[in-house]
Amino acid sequence: MALLKTVDAKLFQSQIPYKPMGKYVHFLTIRVTESYPLFQTDSELNKARVRAGVKDKNTISRLSMFKRKQSTPERLVGRELLRKYEFMTAEECEYNVSFAMDNPDCIIYGFAIGDSGSEKSKVVVDTAFSITAFDESHETFTLNAPYENGTMASKGEDGSKPGEVTSRINQQDHIRPQVFFPSIVTLKDPTEANFLYVFNNILRTRHYGAQTTRTGRIRNELIGVVFADGEITSNLRWTQAIYDQMKANNTLKSPDPLDEDDVIAAAKSAIENLMADEFIVHTDFIGDVFVPLLNEVKSLTNNEVGIKSILQKADAEAKEYASKHISKKKTAAKAK
DSSP, rough: SSSSSOOGGGBBBBSSOSSSSSEEEEEEEEEOOOOOOOOTTTEEEEEEEEEEEESSOEEEEEEEEEEEHHHHHHHHHHHHHHHHHHHHTTOOOTTBBBOOSHHHHHHHOOEEGGGGOEOOOOEOOOOOEEEEHHHEEEEEEEHHHHHHHHBBBBBSSGGTTTOOOOEEEEEEEEEEEEEEEEEEEESSOHHHHHHHHHHHHHHOOOSSOOTTTSSEEEEEEEEEEESSOOOOOOOHHHHHHHHHHHHHHTOOOOOOOOOHHHHHHHHHHHHHHHHHOSSSOOOEEGGGGGGHHHHHHHHHSHHHHHHHHHHHHHHHHHHHHHHHHHHHHHHHHHHH
């Protein structure tokens, strides 16, 4: 029984196929920072030197949000729900430790367990780039580690000299609030349940970046989904097209942060123009056309009955797939 009424069932696979069958759904997402997240490698924020726009040929540095920084938090949110509603346990499936190989997380997002088996991820996420330049999108903070008395001055703790000021001071670059990262999340050969599972994970995920920090709050604004028989434009080209659109509209307000309404409007216009240039077959839910679908998905995911129906259907499909294509490898691994 179909869960959605706003999407034609022919756009979905009836079951998870073993081989690629040429059906794609692309989630058009604008990731908005709402605190001071960290996307870094070797203690430095990730950035790339790229062209400002498709038309604007000036070169600028942009913040980069690598693909694993996006997909990992989203799949972990899905795993939480699977455990909460008892579709798997922490003992049988622990992320990056031991995979059960037969639940929606493992089948949709993939796993690799050496000789025991592997499954390629059906979710494809590429590096996302900030619309604004690096210099306008980050700031440096001085971090300190005070004593328990709440000050930086010692009272003789751990053999230190009373009144001595601690040297436990460090500096760290953080991404500013209201920095926008356009990101296209692609799901290959979606069934209806897998589509809703990934959709829900994107909507629910609120924290990205370094997991050791207490910051990292990000909100995902979905502006549409595109069903197609192939890949669509890249995150970088979409970002550059948005930049061109905002520059033409005179809505780049450096050094002030971008207005979210301006970004959303430019993002919709830019992706519609880019999709008009595509040479693939596609069905677009963007702008006003997307609203009924978004509302229907939210009505399913904001109550216990609805979310359990999605998880139950996704779990049944995953176990059916695993029994056909993974069970022999799993049995052989256990026998060793």
